[in-house]
Amino acid sequence: MNRQIFALQRALLGGPSAAPGCRLENQVPQKQKRFQEDDGMPIHLKGGVGDTLLYRATMGLTVLGSGYVVYELVKWACPKKA
Template identity: 60%
Template sequence: MYRHISALQQVSRRTLSSSVRREVENKVPGKQKLFQEDNGIPIHLKGGAKDAPLYRATMGLTIVGTGLVVYELVKAAFPQKKA
């Protein structure tokens, strides 16, 4: 029983320690080079194939939100008369 608790303590100490298990590659210089090069692509699309659908979804949500705001403002400006 004590052996299992000791092993558990040792494993938990290893996972919570500040030592690094593996090296993590620094991707920042590569991303800086990609985003700073002048290739005619807009900055919001330079990230790759996943940027185009994200951009379109963002613009779609913005347009829908703007439409809802305008609708609510018009509805508030012209209240319905009670019969």
């Protein structure tokens, strides 16, 4: 009974043997080669345009957030005179 249930699950959910003609190529060696080469570029930017956009957005939000914190601290340190 259990074998039948497992066979049904394998047939419904698929798995490595579900589509033998649809094998994916292992891309890890190519990615390792690209990320390990010494071209002077930081590792967090070697992923392409997406990494660059994410890095710049993060840096922009960090600068804006830091500026806002400094503004609020100055505002609290120098209260308005009544």
